[in-house]
Amino acid sequence: MPDNLVIAVASGKGGTGKTTIATNLAHYTARLGQKVQYLDCDVEEPNGHIFLKPKIDFSGAVTIDVPQVDLEKCTGCGKCGEICQYSAIICIKENVLTFEQLCHSCSGCWRICPADAIKPKPLNIGDIEFGKASGVDFVGGKLRIGYVRTPSLIKEVKKHIKEDHLAIIDVPPGTSCPVVEAVRGADFVLLITEPTPFGLNDLKLTVGLVREMNLPFAIIINRYGIGNNEVEKYCAAENIDIVLKLPDDRRIAEAYSSGRIIVDVLSEYLKQFSELYEYIKRIKVGINDKRRLRVRRKNKSGFRSSSSCTQDP
Amino acid sequence: MKIAITSTGKTLDSQVDPRFGRAAYFVIVDTETMDFGVIENESAAAAGGAGISSGKVVIDSGAQAVLTGNCGPNAERTLTAGGIKLYTAVTGTVAEAVELFKNGKLTEASGPNVEPHFGMDT
Ligand code: SF4
Ligand code: SF4
Numbered sequence: 001m002p003d004n005l006v007i008a009v010a011s012g013k014g015g016t017g018k019t020t021i022a023t024n025l026a027h028y029t030a031r032l033g034q035k036v037q038y039l040d041c042d043v044e045e046p047n048g049h050i051f052l053k054p055k056i057d058f059s060g061a062v063t064i065d066v067p068q069v070d071l072e073k074c075t076g077c078g079k080c081g082e083i084c085q086y087s088a089i090i091c092i093k094e095n096v097l098t099f100e101q102l103c104h105s106c107s108g109c110w111r112i113c114p115a116d117a118i119k120p121k122p123l124n125i126g127d128i129e130f131g132k133a134s135g136v137d138f139v140g141g142k143l144r145i146g147y148v149r150t151p152s153l154i155k156e157v158k159k160h161i162k163e164d165h166l167a168i169i170d171v172p173p174g175t176s177c178p179v180v181e182a183v184r185g186a187d188f189v190l191l192i193t194e195p196t197p198f199g200l201n202d203l204k205l206t207v208g209l210v211r212e213m214n215l216p217f218a219i220i221i222n223r224y225g226i227g228n229n230e231v232e233k234y235c236a237a238e239n240i241d242i243v244l245k246l247p248d249d250r251r252i253a254e255a256y257s258s259g260r261i262i263v264d265v266l267s268e269y270l271k272q273f274s275e276l277y278e279y280i281k282r283i284k285v286g287i288n289d290k291r292r293l294r295v296r297r298k299n300k301s302g303f304r305s306s307s308s309c310t311q312d313p
Numbered sequence: 314m315k316i317a318i319t320s321t322g323k324t325l326d327s328q329v330d331p332r333f334g335r336a337a338y339f340v341i342v343d344t345e346t347m348d349f350g351v352i353e354n355e356s357a358a359a360a361g362g363a364g365i366s367s368g369k370v371v372i373d374s375g376a377q378a379v380l381t382g383n384c385g386p387n388a389e390r391t392l393t394a395g396g397i398k399l400y401t402a403v404t405g406t407v408a409e410a411v412e413l414f415k416n417g418k419l420t421e422a423s424g425p426n427v428e429p430h431f432g433m434d435t
Contacts (some may be wrong), residue, residue, distance in 0.1 A: 081369070086360075086361055087359075087361070087362025087363075087365035087366045087369075088362065090365055090366075090368075090369055090391060092369065092372060092391060092395045093394070093395060093396070097365075097390060097391060097394055099365060099387055099390075102361055102387075
């Protein structure tokens with residue numbers, strides 16, 4: 001296995017056990033001495049910390065640029081509102097209103113303003129935490145409530161992928177922009193599903209997305225035993241690997257609801273995660289595959305402050 | 314005075330559209346003459362900020378009041394900045410809404426009555 005494999009753990013909908021798989025895999029491989037990193041990119045509802053219980057060493061605020069208007073200088077020409085594709089700034093009767101939560105920081109308004117009345121100012125959209133959890137290197141993003149800049153925060157979290165670690169990315173549920181941002185550049189995607197008609201429906205959408213993005217992937221069935229065998233039939237027909245079937249076990253649900261790691265409390269599942277780890281170790285990475293945008297940086301310290309990520313003291 | 318009514322169709326007999334930012338049409342009615350014009354709402358399918366761009370359209374139309382079903386905070390802020398009076402929870406046809414308005418049967422909204430993104434299908 002290459003040192004720097006990036007595995008994205010995704011699912012078509014929430015509540016399929018994505019975080020359970022991601023945190024257990026991270027915890028299990030760390031126990032075996034693997035250098036492993038868990039990155040919570042489900043920034044709207046991060047919950048990996050509930051299971052991994054990291055000790056947070058430091059955290060930083062993530063900011064984006066939004067317009068600040070100096071009404072003294074503004075001539076009310078309306079150009080800012082015309083250029084903004086997101087209605088985040090609008091000129092109404094010589095008054096300019098800004099809607100910071102809608103701004104995408106395209107810089108259009110402050111570039112176009114003929115009166116030089118607009119300046120960018122930082123707006124805090126969320127936070128990133130860094131810590132350690134029994135051998136697992138933890139990075140977690142959390143979006144501030146009401147902000148729509150999920151992909152920006154995910155991008156920021158992913159900048160902290162370490163070169164010499166197995167990186168496990170907890171991807172937000174669904175198939176929208178944040179998911180695309182979270183799986184982009186991954187070497188392999190694990191898709192979690194439940195063996196039900198709804199599960200299959202969501203799975204097909206996610207498979208479509210990862211195929212579109214040209215990413216290799218395999219499937220994990222959670223709560224195996226409920227529903228029917230349609231997911232298995234689908235995988236056979238589509239020639240997709242099923243790497244793990246986690247049974248519908250009440251004790252797993254109990255471990256989950258009490259925030260415990262399955263492999264710690266139910267040792268019989270060690271074998272399943274060991275098989276998953278073996279599978280991952282066999283994954284070949286197209287190192288020279290330039291089509292994939294690599295996100296990792298040469299950065300061993302684990303934290304890199306950039307213009308848009310400011311570290312809290 | 315000119316007022317704007319969110320509408321599902323292009324006539325005075327059309328039903329009031331319950332959504333402001335994503336209304337299909339704005340019917341602009343002159344309350345003295347009952348002459349009216351129709352503006353198709355290009356923001357109805359916008360990805361975001363529909364209430365704001367719709368607000369701008371209504372302000373530019375010269376209307377002094379808006380009659381609609383529901384209005385979110387972004388649209389409300391825009392309309393208020395434009396000095397437009399806002400009446401929410403209006404139902405029935407456009408003509409009926411104008412009648413209620415003329416008879417002083419509508420009470421002005423004191424703020425937004427729905428969260429942002431109300432009326433989005435996703
Ligand atoms: S930076 Fe771009 S998105 Fe933000 S308000 Fe200005 S024009 Fe709109
Ligand atoms: S572009 Fe500048 S001068 Fe024109 S309305 Fe906007 S802020 Fe005012």
